[in-house]
Amino acid sequence: AQSVTQLDSQVPVFEEAPVELRCNYSSSVSVYLFWYVQYPNQGLQLLLKYLSGSTLVKGINGFEAEFNKSQTSFHLRKPSVHISDTAEYFCAVSENQAGTALIFGKGTTLSVSS
Amino acid sequence: GAVVSQHPSWVICKSGTSVKIECRSLDFQATTMFWYRQFPKQSLMLMATSNEGSKATYEQGVEKDKFLINHASLTLSTLTVTSAHPEDSSFYICSARDLGAGRAGANVLTFGAGSRLTVL
Numbered sequence: 001a002q003s004v005t006q007l008d009s010q011v012p013v014f015e016e017a018p019v020e021l022r023c024n025y026s027s028s029v030s031v032y033l034f035w036y037v038q039y040p041n042q043g044l045q046l047l048l049k050y051l052s053g054s055t056l057v058k059g060i061n062g063f064e065a066e067f068n069k070s071q072t073s074f075h076l077r078k079p080s081v082h083i084s085d086t087a088e089y090f091c092a093v094s095e096n097q098a099g100t101a102l103i104f105g106k107g108t109t110l111s112v113s114s
Numbered sequence: 115g116a117v118v119s120q121h122p123s124w125v126i127c128k129s130g131t132s133v134k135i136e137c138r139s140l141d142f143q144a145t146t147m148f149w150y151r152q153f154p155k156q157s158l159m160l161m162a163t164s165n166e167g168s169k170a171t172y173e174q175g176v177e178k179d180k181f182l183i184n185h186a187s188l189t190l191s192t193l194t195v196t197s198a199h200p201e202d203s204s205f206y207i208c209s210a211r212d213l214g215a216g217r218a219g220a221n222v223l224t225f226g227a228g229s230r231l232t233v234l
């Protein structure tokens with residue numbers, strides 16, 4: 001079974017500052033990794049994913065994440081955040097097989113202020 | 115891109131009644147859909163895996179008789195909350211994988227916008 005730990009429940013930052021949202025996972029098998037964003041009262045939008053290949057993954061809205069197998073981490077980063085990035089961010093993991101469910105971390109609330 | 119539609123987006127019902135939530139893949143086919151439940155300020159908890167043409171697979175602790183799942187076609191799965199009670203109030207989200215997405219879309223799930231259920 002897989003599990004995901006998001007180390008920070010809340011991350012407050014100022015606009016244009018860099019941010020890193022941390023995610024660690026555990027699994028006995030190879031995995032796929034994902035970051036999703038959720039705005040209030042909405043569903044989830046995929047930011048980026050790691051399936052295989054390059055460990056540095058670039059996603060939408062200027063976000064990127066790096067898969068580190070030795071540290072079982074998949075931290076999300078953005079060099080300069082905007083007010084509009086304020087949202088809930090979820091890290092998720094699944095077995096590296098199509099059709100398997102995603103297991104989510106508890107989420108990190110990113111609050112960007114001016 | 116792939117779109118998953120959920121209906122209704124908001125529903126309020128009286129305690130003891132049943133509520134049906136629909137999840138449709140609008141422009142792709144999905145043999146498997148997943149139902150999640152999200153409590154306020156919390157993560158998504160997988161409730162069940164819905165398989166087209168067969169019974170759903172429920173996660174441990176989820177009551178099969180309370181949360182009835184039907185996956186009658188490749189584009190529609192329904193979740194019926196039977197005899198709803200206030201503790202069933204939650205945000206229910208479905209997701210599906212595009213069968214036609216191929217290797218590039220391997221296990222990338224598209225999520226619906228969610229359905230907020232309030233039981234009075």
